[in-house]
Amino acid sequence: MATAKGYAAESADSKLAPISFERREPRPDDVSIEIDYCGVCHTDIHFAQNDWGVTQFPVIPGHEIIGRVTAVGSDVTDYKVGDTVGVGCMVDSCRSCSACESGLEQYCLEGMTATYNGEDRYDGSITYGGYSDRVVVSERFVVKVPEKLDPASAAPILCAGITTYSPLRHYGVRPGDKVGVIGMGGLGHMGVKFAKALGAEVTIFTRSESKVAEAKKQGADHVVVSTDDSQMEAAAESFDFMLDTVPVQHDLNPYLNCLTFDGTHILVGLLEPVDPPLEAGGLVFKRRVLAGSLIGGMPETQEVLDFCADHGITCDVEMLDIKNINEAYERMKKGDVKYRFVIDMKTLKAA
C-alpha cells in the first residue's frame, strides 16, 4: 500500500477537501500512474452530493485521468515507465463475458468496476478516482496518450469524448449525414467536433438565441434555436441522427420530429424517466429509433484518442487549481464553463 493524497467529499453536504488515503498494492498486471491532469465531469458532482443515493463516503471523484507510468507489474506488456497514459470511467470488469470479449467492458454482464465509488473485484475495497496524485490500474483499463495530443486537454476525451464518439461510430455516421447535437456542454461540444471530423453536416440545437454565435464558433454548420417553433418546424424530418447530451429531463418529442424516417435519436446524458412522455407514434410512423449509449469500451477509448490525435481534436478546457474545485462545481451547476474544467494536479502538492 502506498499513501496517496487526494480531494474527497466526506458527506453529501461537505465540500471537497484534502485527504490522505491508501492506494492498493500493485498486482502483476497493474500499471502505477502519477496523475498530471484530471477532468471534472458532472457525474463527479452527482457522486459528491450523493444525488443517486449510492455514494460511499469518503468519495474521491475523477474519471478523466492523464498521467505518467511510474511502475509496471511483472505481467504488464504494453506499458513502460515514463509512458503518458490515460484512465477513464472504469478500471475493471469480468473480462470474460460476451460484452467484455467484444471490447465493450462498459456493458460487462457482471457490471464494470467504476474508477471511483466502485468495488474492487479482488479485495472488495472501494475505488478512488483521479482527484489525487496517483492511481493503480490494470493495464487492460489503461490507454496510451498519443504524443501529438496535449495531455491536459486530452483528459476529457476519456469521458466526454468517448461518450459522444462511441455512438457516432456505432451507428456509422459518415460523410453526408445530417447530425443534430442537442446541448452544448462538455459532451455536446465534443460531439460537434467528432461529427464534423466524420464528415457529417452538423447542427447544434440550443435553447437560447444568445448561444448561436458560440455554437457557430464550435464548428457547427447550422444552429437551431429549439425554443423557436418556426425554426423547429423548418428542421422537421431532416436529420439522420440526433446526439442528445442533455442530462436533465426534457421533451424528446420535438427532437424526434426532426429525424427523417429511419433516423436515430441517441441519448448519452439522460438517465431519468422520460418526461414529458415519449410519443410512441413518433417512432412507429417513421421507423425511428431511440437509443442509449454509455461511454465506450477500452479498444474504442484507445481509438478515440488516436482519432483525436489524427484529426487535431482536443477538448476546450479551463485549467483548475484543485483548491478551487468547490467553486468549479458551483460554476458547473450554472453551466458556466467552456467546456470542461481540468485539474492541474501539480496544484495538489501545494494544497
Place this chain on the structure above:
Amino acid sequence: MATAKGYAAESADSKLAPISFERREPRPDDVSIEIDYCGVCHTDIHFAQNDWGVTQFPVIPGHEIIGRVTAVGSDVTDYKVGDTVGVGCMVDSCRSCSACESGLEQYCLEGMTATYNGEDRYDGSITYGGYSDRVVVSERFVVKVPEKLDPASAAPILCAGITTYSPLRHYGVRPGDKVGVIGMGGLGHMGVKFAKALGAEVTIFTRSESKVAEAKKQGADHVVVSTDDSQMEAAAESFDFMLDTVPVQHDLNPYLNCLTFDGTHILVGLLEPVDPPLEAGGLVFKRRVLAGSLIGGMPETQEVLDFCADHGITCDVEMLDIKNINEAYERMKKGDVKYRFVIDMKTLKAA
C-alpha cells in the same frame, strides 16, 4: 365509375351497415379487383368509431384484401385477369421520394395514401376499403398471392403479417437469436410464426397464466407470465429482441430490462404516449434500442407472402359473414378471436 356494394359506418356512433357507393374509374396503371376476402384489423374499429378524430364518414374499412383481377389498365404489366392478388394498408404514395425509391412507401415523405379514409392523389376523393365487393388499385400497390397460400387465411398477412415480419427482417433476426413476443393477438401470433421461421428461439410474454397452453400451441419455445415477478426476473437481460404488439399503454420498462445489452425493443402496436414513463437509464446503461416500425413497403409485402408460401405460414382465422361485422367488433374489443376475423365477401351478395 362503377357502382359498388360495401359495409360502412356512417358516424362514430352508428353500426356498420350496407352501402352502395362509386368506385373510381380505372386509370392506365390500375388493376380492378373483385374482392373475395377481407381481414378485420383493430384499426378498422378505431376508424369506424373515429377514435383518432380523423375519420371521414361514411368510412368503409378493410385493408387486408384478397381478390381476383377482373380488368387491367393499358399500362399494367405485372397482372392479368384472373390473378389472385392482395391489397394491404396503402394504395398510393408519391413514388419519387427517398422512402418510395427504397420501396418503403409506408414512410413516403409526402405521406402514403391509406387504403381507406385516405385522399386520392389525383382527384382528391376519399378512399374506401375492403369491406366491399370490388376495388381499383394502381399495380404498384398490388401484390401477387402465391398459389400455395390459402387465400382466406392469407388476407391478414397484408397487415398483421407484414407489420411483424418487416421489423424482424429489418433488424436481421437470425438463427440463435432470442426473441420475445409481447401480446398474443393478430399481430403477436404472426410474430411468433415469423420469428420461429427465421430460426429464433421464441418466448411469448403473456399477462395471464391461463394463456400459457395456448402460447405453447402457437409454437413458442417458452412462455413468460409477465405478471409473475419471479418469471420476469429470470428473463432479465437475456433477449436480443422484443416484438411488442400491444396496442394500448403499458409499462415498457420491465420488458426493456429483459433485453441483453445491444438488445432492441420494437414497437408495432403502440401509438400513444409511453406511460408509465420510459426509464432512459434502461437504454443508456445497456446500449439498448427502442424502435418503431409501421407495416412494410410494397416489395417487402410481396416478400412476406412468398415467405409464407415457402414456410407454410398462414394466419389463424375465423371466417365471418359480413352481416355479423358489428358483433365481431364487439368480440375483438374483448380479445375474443383466434386470431383474426376474415370476412368471406360472398356473404356481401346476400347481405
